Amino acid sequence: MKVVALLNASAGAVQHASNNSLESRLAALFAKHGVAAEIAIVRRHDLHKAAEDAAKRGEEGKIDAVIAGGGDGSIRVVAAALAHNSVPLGVLPLGTLNHFAKDLGIPLDLDEAVETIATGPRRRIDLAAVNDEIFINNSSIGIYPYLVSDRDRLRNRHAVAKWLATVPAMLHTLQRFPRKQLTIETKDWMRTYRTPCVFVGNNAYAMELTSLGRRKALDDGKLFLAVVKQRTPLGLLRAFLHLCLGRLDQTRDIERFELKELTITSHAAQLQVALDGEVGTMHPPLHYRSLPGALHVIVPKS
DSSP, X not given: OEXXXXXXXXXXXXXXXXXXXXXXXXXXXXXXXXXXXXEEEEOGGGHHHHHHHHHHHHHTTSOSEEEEEESHHHHHHHHHHHTTOXXXXXXXXXXXXXXHHHHHTOOSSHHHHHHHHHHOOEEEEEEEEETTEEESSEEEEEHHXXXXXXXXXXXXXXXXXXXXXHHHHHHHHHXXXXXXXXXEEOSSOEEEEEESEEEEEESOOOOSGGGTTOOSOSOSOOEEEEEEOOOSHHHHHHHHHHHHTTOOOTTTTEEEEEESEEEEEESSSOEEEEETTEEEEEOSOEEEEEEEEEEEEEOOOO
16 A cells, blocks of 8 residues: 655644654554555645645555645645545544544544554545635634634744633633624525624534534535524523533524535625634635535544
8 A cells, every 4th residue: 555644744743743753653653554655744835735746646546545644724635635536535633633533533543543544444425615615624704713813823922832822812702702794595595693603514513512513424415504693702601501501592592504505695805714723714705515425535444
């Protein structure tokens, strides 16, 4: 088996290890499991080009898989290059939260993750897109993009860890409590909301406390839309309490839908949009759609 492994230089596990030690460790693990691996540690802004080049080599039959090493944002970039392609994606969970790897059942231990790449079956799963920008987990508008932007500003200004910058960023975001007037249109209905948060998931997300933020299926071919209805910081905290108690109310707290596609319009010329934890600016209308079976992935045998 021949693979190209692309590691994001800014991923959490990559930053906390020297390049040589991590590269040597991974090379030994791939060799142990009978995989010939070309390992490249790539800067974030070069990852897209490197992934496209690797995907082309896969289409030409020169390699058997492309491996993404990093967090969800890094994996999103590589997955986008492999969308609608027969070349499979392998995952090395080197990020902080690794939501995508957990939903796939990928072991977080590196040795076991490499063994999965070497021995695991291929499976088709869904991707999703907004205005042709691919995402693997979810996209959101409102509080979360503001929180991430504020957190990253604090990290850059004070050189602190992500978790340490998150707390003041969260408090600042709740104080500002940005709300957007957004019109959501599907093939069956159109509604206007003034909301602090719209969340669009690639397949359904659990809303129970014990499994919050997890997905049971990655191949249902649906988008999961959640619109927060509470309009004050206190109301948002109350909705979270209702969630903890299993009393979320569709009328009072959050409206939820499962659908194939939707369009979001706004009077604003641009919106901050989060894609798999990374924030950028997009110009409405935002057209979201599910891409059923668009990605081949390597998953554990079980």
